[in-house]
Amino acid sequence: MNDSAYKVETTSRLAQWKIDNLTSCTYRKSDPFKIGNWNWLLTVEKNRALHVKLYPVVSNLTRDNPPIASFNIRVLCSIGNRIALIHPGITDKTFKSNDDFIWAIETPLTGKFIIDVEFLDLKTVSPNASEPSSIWSDGCAQRQSHATAITSLGRMLSEGIHTDITINASDGSIGAHRAILATRSPVFMSMFSHNLKEKELSTIDISDMSIAACQAFLNYIYGNIQHEEFLTHRLALLRASDKYDIIDLKEACHESLLEDIDTTNVLDRLRNASLYQLPGLKSSCMKYLVKFGKIFDIRDDFDVFLQSADRDLIAEVFHEILSAWKGF
Numbered sequence: 001m002n003d004s005a006y007k008v009e010t011t012s013r014l015a016q017w018k019i020d021n022l023t024s025c026t027y028r029k030s031d032p033f034k035i036g037n038w039n040w041l042l043t044v045e046k047n048r049a050l051h052v053k054l055y056p057v058v059s060n061l062t063r064d065n066p067p068i069a070s071f072n073i074r075v076l077c078s079i080g081n082r083i084a085l086i087h088p089g090i091t092d093k094t095f096k097s098n099d100d101f102i103w104a105i106e107t108p109l110t111g112k113f114i115i116d117v118e119f120l121d122l123k124t125v126s127p128n129a130s131e132p133s134s135i136w137s138d139g140c141a142q143r144q145s146h147a148t149a150i151t152s153l154g155r156m157l158s159e160g161i162h163t164d165i166t167i168n169a170s171d172g173s174i175g176a177h178r179a180i181l182a183t184r185s186p187v188f189m190s191m192f193s194h195n196l197k198e199k200e201l202s203t204i205d206i207s208d209m210s211i212a213a214c215q216a217f218l219n220y221i222y223g224n225i226q227h228e229e230f231l232t233h234r235l236a237l238l239r240a241s242d243k244y245d246i247i248d249l250k251e252a253c254h255e256s257l258l259e260d261i262d263t264t265n266v267l268d269r270l271r272n273a274s275l276y277q278l279p280g281l282k283s284s285c286m287k288y289l290v291k292f293g294k295i296f297d298i299r300d301d302f303d304v305f306l307q308s309a310d311r312d313l314i315a316e317v318f319h320e321i322l323s324a325w326k327g328f
Contacts, residue, residue: 008033008042009291011284012259015040015117016292021110022046032057036122036135038067041098042115050075050105052115055098066096068123068132075105076114076293082108092123092132116292118262122164134258153180154224166203167218173210174217184221185244209236220249231256235272242276254278261288263298274313290320 008017008030018028026046032039038055044050052075056062070093074086095101123132156177163175163287174243181188191204206214213236219225220237230237234253241250255268258281266285273282290296295302306314 003031006031009287010035011261011287011292013119014288014292015042015119017115018112019044019115020112022050035119036067037124038062038122042117043098044115050107050109051104052103053098054101054117056095057096062095065124066094068092068094068125069111070120070122072118072120073103074116075109076116077109077111092121114293124291143296153222154219156180157218157222157224164202167214168203168205168207169209169211169214170207172214174211174214174218182221185246187244206240209240213237220252221246235268236248238272240275250276254281258284261285263301266294267298268300270272270313270317271309273304274310286317286320289317295321 004022008015009017010033013035015033015035018029019055022028022044023046026044028044030042032041034040038061039059041055041057043051043053043277045053052073054071054073056067067323070089070091072087072089074084076085077083085107090101092099101141122135124135125132160175163177165176165178165181167174167176178188178192182192183189188204197203209217213233216225216229216233217237217240219229230252237249238253238257240246241253257272257278261269261284266288269281270289271283273285310326
């Protein structure tokens with residue numbers, strides 16, 4: 001059997017193992033795969049029932065700081081009617097041994113099948129914390145913004161200290177500082193360096209952003225953005241980062257949008273990945289839709305997507321479908 005038979009494909013929160021037909025009394029263990037801070041294993045054992053196990057690889061990390069996982073898991077037959085067997089789901093399960101999660105499946109399976117694990121959250125307990133905290137709750141945007149601006153810049157914005165330019169959003173205005181905007185964006189630098197209306201009138205019109213999204217945009221520039229604020233306005237911030245050529249903000253949006261792809265947002269993320277030239281996000285969306293078979297779960301939404309999406313993007317999706325499912 002070739003090595004690919006044991007490989008588990010992953011995105012940041014999704015793991016998928018494609019398995020050939022198991023004969024009676026057969027046992028198989030996957031290669032280790034990384035989700036979060038831990039390496040994981042899947043095993044299947046078939047006798048009178050099919051037993052599926054998920055557990056972290058034993059290490060100092062798992063002994064000293066075992067993962068606390070919430071996840072959904074399903075088994076999907078890849079032939080016939082593509083029957084999906086869905087586990088009720090696991091919430092805040094602490095993994096200390098390889099027997100902490102065993103799923104016994106009585107339904108007989110034939111042909112090739114797929115084990116699909118979607119991690120909803122992974123928590124860990126720090127030495128000084130009384131409650132477990134999610135390893136995904138602390139966003140990269142906040143860390144990056146703190147690294148690129150000093151704390152006092154936030155006060156200058158929030159308290160309106162010596163502002164010298166006004167930004168007009170679609171539903172309000174905010175005072176800001178030319179020097180700070182110019183140092184963070186070559187587009188703003190050009191506006192203030194040439195005889196453009198922004199320089200003469202001391203105003204910038206950003207009519208495609210709401211006042212709340214514009215405030216989040218400036219908070220990032222000034223190093224004062226909060227994680228929840230960043231998550232709320234990610235797509236608006238992505239558009240602004242592309243328009244004003246703020247590379248670190250675009251990278252932060254890209255990384256964040258990769259973290260929580262699901263059936264409710266994957267098509268919108270795919271459109272934006274194509275529009276703003278984010279190859280990593282596009283690849284992950286394609287993988288989620290096609291290799292992980294999620295396209296079957298959102299057929300109605302996909303039909304709507306086909307009616308409005310860019311023709312080249314539609315062609316890419318169908319090319320991925322043909323490549324992934326040919327002969328499977």
